[in-house]
Amino acid sequence: METIRADVAIIGAGGAGLRAAIALAQADPKLRIALVSKVYPMRSHTCAAEGGAAGVIKPDDSLEHHFNDTVGGGDWLCDQDAVDYLVQEAPRELIQLEHWGCPWSREPNGSVAVRPFGGMKKQRTWFAADKSGFHILHTLFQTSLQFPSIQRFDEFYATELLLDEGRCAGLAAIEIRSGQMRRFDARAVVICGGGAGRMFPFTTNGAIKTGDGMALAYRAGVPLKDMEFVQYHPTGLPSTGTLLTEACRGEGGVLVNKNGRRFLQDYGMGPETPLGKPVLKTMELGPRDRVSQAFWQEQKKGNMIATRWGDAMLLDMRHLGEAKINERLPLVRDMSISYMGVDPVTDPVPVRPVVHYMMGGIHTDKRAATTLPGLFAAGECACVSINGANRLGSNSLTELLVFGRRAALSAAEYLQSGARAASESALAAGANAAQARIRELLQRSGGTETVAGLRKEMMHTMEQNAGIYRTHEGLVEACAKLADLRRRYRSIELHDRTNVFNTDLLQALELGSMLDCAEAVAQSALARKESRGAHQRLDFVERDDRNFLRHSLAHFDSVSSPRIDYLDVVITKSQPGVRDYSGGHE
Amino acid sequence: MAEQIGRRPHVRPITSEWIFRHPRYLRYLVREFSCLFIGAWTLMLVCALGRLSEGPQAWAAFLEGLKSPVIVAFHLVTLAFALYHSYTWFQLTPKALPLQLGDDFLPDGVIAGAHFGAWAVLSAAVLYLAGAF
Amino acid sequence: MSERQVEIEVLRYNPEKDKEPYFQRYSVTCREEWVVLDALNHIKETIDPTLSYRWSCHMAVCGSCGMMVNGEPKLACKSFLRDYPGLIRVEPLRHFPVERDLVTVIDDFVAKLARVKPYLIPKEPKDVAAGEYRQTPAQLKRYKQFTLCINCMLCYAACPEYGLIPQYIGPAALSLAHRWNEDSRDGGREQRQEELAATEGVWECSFVGACSEVCPEHVDPAAAIQQVKIKSTIDWYTEHLMPWRNK
Numbered sequence: 001m002e003t004i005r006a007d008v009a010i011i012g013a014g015g016a017g018l019r020a021a022i023a024l025a026q027a028d029p030k031l032r033i034a035l036v037s038k039v040y041p042m043r044s045h046t047c048a049a050e051g052g053a054a055g056v057i058k059p060d061d062s063l064e065h066h067f068n069d070t071v072g073g074g075d076w077l078c079d080q081d082a083v084d085y086l087v088q089e090a091p092r093e094l095i096q097l098e099h100w101g102c103p104w105s106r107e108p109n110g111s112v113a114v115r116p117f118g119g120m121k122k123q124r125t126w127f128a129a130d131k132s133g134f135h136i137l138h139t140l141f142q143t144s145l146q147f148p149s150i151q152r153f154d155e156f157y158a159t160e161l162l163l164d165e166g167r168c169a170g171l172a173a174i175e176i177r178s179g180q181m182r183r184f185d186a187r188a189v190v191i192c193g194g195g196a197g198r199m200f201p202f203t204t205n206g207a208i209k210t211g212d213g214m215a216l217a218y219r220a221g222v223p224l225k226d227m228e229f230v231q232y233h234p235t236g237l238p239s240t241g242t243l244l245t246e247a248c249r250g251e252g253g254v255l256v257n258k259n260g261r262r263f264l265q266d267y268g269m270g271p272e273t274p275l276g277k278p279v280l281k282t283m284e285l286g287p288r289d290r291v292s293q294a295f296w297q298e299q300k301k302g303n304m305i306a307t308r309w310g311d312a313m314l315l316d317m318r319h320l321g322e323a324k325i326n327e328r329l330p331l332v333r334d335m336s337i338s339y340m341g342v343d344p345v346t347d348p349v350p351v352r353p354v355v356h357y358m359m360g361g362i363h364t365d366k367r368a369a370t371t372l373p374g375l376f377a378a379g380e381c382a383c384v385s386i387n388g389a390n391r392l393g394s395n396s397l398t399e400l401l402v403f404g405r406r407a408a409l410s411a412a413e414y415l416q417s418g419a420r421a422a423s424e425s426a427l428a429a430g431a432n433a434a435q436a437r438i439r440e441l442l443q444r445s446g447g448t449e450t451v452a453g454l455r456k457e458m459m460h461t462m463e464q465n466a467g468i469y470r471t472h473e474g475l476v477e478a479c480a481k482l483a484d485l486r487r488r489y490r491s492i493e494l495h496d497r498t499n500v501f502n503t504d505l506l507q508a509l510e511l512g513s514m515l516d517c518a519e520a521v522a523q524s525a526l527a528r529k530e531s532r533g534a535h536q537r538l539d540f541v542e543r544d545d546r547n548f549l550r551h552s553l554a555h556f557d558s559v560s561s562p563r564i565d566y567l568d569v570v571i572t573k574s575q576p577g578v579r580d581y582s583g584g585h586e
Numbered sequence: 587m588a589e590q591i592g593r594r595p596h597v598r599p600i601t602s603e604w605i606f607r608h609p610r611y612l613r614y615l616v617r618e619f620s621c622l623f624i625g626a627w628t629l630m631l632v633c634a635l636g637r638l639s640e641g642p643q644a645w646a647a648f649l650e651g652l653k654s655p656v657i658v659a660f661h662l663v664t665l666a667f668a669l670y671h672s673y674t675w676f677q678l679t680p681k682a683l684p685l686q687l688g689d690d691f692l693p694d695g696v697i698a699g700a701h702f703g704a705w706a707v708l709s710a711a712v713l714y715l716a717g718a719f
Numbered sequence: 720m721s722e723r724q725v726e727i728e729v730l731r732y733n734p735e736k737d738k739e740p741y742f743q744r745y746s747v748t749c750r751e752e753w754v755v756l757d758a759l760n761h762i763k764e765t766i767d768p769t770l771s772y773r774w775s776c777h778m779a780v781c782g783s784c785g786m787m788v789n790g791e792p793k794l795a796c797k798s799f800l801r802d803y804p805g806l807i808r809v810e811p812l813r814h815f816p817v818e819r820d821l822v823t824v825i826d827d828f829v830a831k832l833a834r835v836k837p838y839l840i841p842k843e844p845k846d847v848a849a850g851e852y853r854q855t856p857a858q859l860k861r862y863k864q865f866t867l868c869i870n871c872m873l874c875y876a877a878c879p880e881y882g883l884i885p886q887y888i889g890p891a892a893l894s895l896a897h898r899w900n901e902d903s904r905d906g907g908r909e910q911r912q913e914e915l916a917a918t919e920g921v922w923e924c925s926f927v928g929a930c931s932e933v934c935p936e937h938v939d940p941a942a943a944i945q946q947v948k949i950k951s952t953i954d955w956y957t958e959h960l961m962p963w964r965n966k
Binding site for chain 3: 592593594595596597598600604607608610611614618678681682683684686688689690691
């Protein structure tokens with residue numbers, strides 16, 4: 001089998017992966033960096049993020065404010081030492097990105113502009129029109145091109161990590177265009193594979209968000225942390241799930257029910273603020289979990305408008321005016337018109353909550369290291385935890401930069417500390433086993449299941465039973481169903497058994513990743529008998545700090561369901577309090 | 587290691603069918619094709635100069651030749667091509683010469699319009715010098 | 720819940736089975752608001768799982784799903800079925816080798832992109848600790864539209880020059896180079912000049928303008944290329960007629 005020898009392998013070339021690669025290349029130009037991605041870097045889902053990246057730069061703002069907003073927004077499930085690190089490093093990372101040419105939107109005097117965002121007490125979200133993620137991704141990708149030590153392996157799908165004596169020693173990956181397996185020897189591996197939102201039927205996530213990075217670490221023995229916390233973004237288009245950025249509300253857009261009432265004021269986020277003059281952290285600028293939950297409650301009362309794709313609320317931006325919409329929200333206008341046939345300049349846009357982000361992921365410490373020596377993780381696939389039970393908008397893009405770099409530095413330090421190379425026999429054995437598994441799947445006949453069939457069943461149970469509000473019965477059903485689907489997965493038979501760009505095989509492998517991650521979500525949710533942040537239970541409606549001020553850890557089992565245990569949250573400065581998003585607290 | 591097992595990227599042959607894939611390609615070729623006529627007309631101009639230097643008789647004979655129906659048709663076609671080419675050329679000038687005043691760029695119509703305007707003035711001047719009015 | 724029966728013809732090619740590409744026709748029940756990508760996904764899920772194509776975001780920002788739809792380069796996620804009342808013919812993006820079905824080999828574009836040095840070469844070095852470079856909204860607007868390229872390569876499929884002369888660097892790469900040239904923070908124009916002013920650079924362009932017509936993000940690569948031509952020409956003349964100005 002063809003072997004690529006590197007010092008560090010990075011799996012995933014989105015914002016976190018590219019940032020890590022650049023950090024490594026700058027730290028030590030002699031390091032051989034293999035940047036392995038199942039898609040070309042510019043296709044990574046970072047490109048779809050719209051709103052911006054948070055970092056303190058205004059004189060009326062402070063690191064303490066950013067810290068408090070994040071910890072409160074996360075319903076106190078954030079590790080506060082890690083949040084400290086994030087808010088501290090954020091401004092420098094964002095300026096570094098600007099130095100690499102990122103086209104941030106500007107104030108008239110030429111300094112970087114910031115905009116208001118949900119759950120943030122002060123304006124600190126750096127933005128590039130409403131395509132911030134796109135610009136960040138392309139800036140990082142284009143910047144990475146100047147480092148010859150970054151060797152890219154575009155369209156390589158990593159199937160397994162290779163281990164030796166309890167250390168991570170590399171990975172096995174399929175070169176998608178030829179179907180051939182490749183072995184990557186690397187004493188340090190950084191996983192930046194993104195989230196797994198595609199396990200739900202209704203999501204802002206692109207096709208590639210299938211949790212492959214999470215599954216790689218999970219199956220290698222690293223627990224997945226806080227998987228039950230799945231974020232719904234309040235404003236997705238009902239027809240396609242496409243994201244309409246929170247910035248719509250940051251710029252002054254409002255949410256109304258079928259009676260034209262700004263109903264958020266009925267759910268602890270009032271009083272109603274003047275039209276077009278949003279007040280930070282209240283009403284439409286409340287945190288995402290609260291706004292999505294308000295939708296659900298309001299829907300139960302029958303106050304939503306019925307569209308042919310289901311119930312929706314209305315996002316009204318008419319009062320912003322055409323000039324402002326064209327300048328600050330051009331992509332939003334384009335998508336509303338294209339995919340909904342509605343022009344936000346003249347009409348309110350129907351929207352509904354859609355799955356957007358996973359707070360949970362690969363358990364890492366604040367240095368981005370996992371429990372497996374030599375393995376690091378950063379970005380949405382990781383859970384430090386910065387975001388706790390609910391992520392504030394614009395903290396994720398910042399997280400990519402801060403922890404992408406942090407993971408790279410940790411990997412470099414790990415190498416310098418004398419990480420031993422793995423034995424050839426262990427690597428060869430691991431790679432051959434990985435190849436054998438793929439061959440078995442390709443050649444399997446007499447199978448009774450299809451990729452599309454199992455995937456549909458998985459999505460259905462996640463939507464029904466692991467959605468915005470959960471119940472014991474529903475979660476038990478989800479857990480049973482997912483365990484069953486994992487069993488039936490072994491009976492999948494592929495229609496395409498060829499080698500060149502076999503997307504039937506790829507989708508089967510991606511489904512395997514999603515099933516494993518979904519079971520972790522459902523089991524963790526079942527075990528958490530409280531409501532906190534984005535995890536809301538109708539049978540346990542209160543937050544229970546005594547028993548559950550802890551991270552859940554799901555431990556993989558190849559045959560049966562994951563074992564769940566717990567890890568204390570690091571609390572330093574901010575004791576758990578009440579999340580108050582009413583205007584009264586000013 | 588046989589890396590390319592199974593791969594056999596297929597290169598689709600290029601034929602002239604691209605011309606007919608969309609009207610824009612045909613319009614482009616017409617625009618470019620105009621150079622043949624304009625080039626021929628320029629050669630004819632060189633011949634004219636040559637005849638002029640040979641004296642009044644040669645010049646008169648040349649002018650007579652210009653009256654033939656074929657040559658008149660040639661002139662009409664060439665004029666049409668020249669007008670089309672100039673029109674498309676000036677329409678494209680705002681692309682090549684963006685002018686930013688303050689925050690915004692001058693509208694395309696202003697830049698193109700200025701070119702058309704200058705064209706009109708120069709044409710009028712030439713016609714005047716040629717004794718058209 | 721309005722539906723429509725759509726006839727779709729897709730160019731198939733599996734190098735391990737087929738000597739050359741051939742068309743396969745599918746009859747698909749589609750929702751009226753769907754795009755071509757939705758139809759392809761439906762085919763793959765319910766009729767033919769062997770169909771291979773690239774896609775991800777479904778919102779015209781990742782650039783994965785470029786294909787020929789009835790002879791025009793389009794993003795499959797932004798080709799609305801309502802605009803195609805009859806037979807829909809889907810082929811891989813023109814001017815790139817076909818790897819498999821609708822998947823093309825884009826190595827050439829990726830290499831050319833890297834060649835034009837599409838990254839900031841700062842005019843003045845500045846420490847990160849010293850804060851951001853100042854850039855006014857006017858300066859940002861100068862190059863902003865050229866930053867919007869999603870690398871979808873529809874422009875390469877539309878460009879007859881690229882089709883006929885494969886060494887041509889091509890619209891997207893050239894306009895991305897121009898994006899950096901026009902960024903007020905950048906001082907790397909000279910370093911990019913060698914690639915841009917080469918024969919396979921901007922001078923291969925004969926201003927067909929098809930690239931700008933098909934660009935889904937309105938980047939206007941044709942404009943970028945002509946602007947580079949003018950700047951290169953001025954550079955050439957000043958370099959040769961006013962040599963004292965050279966460093």
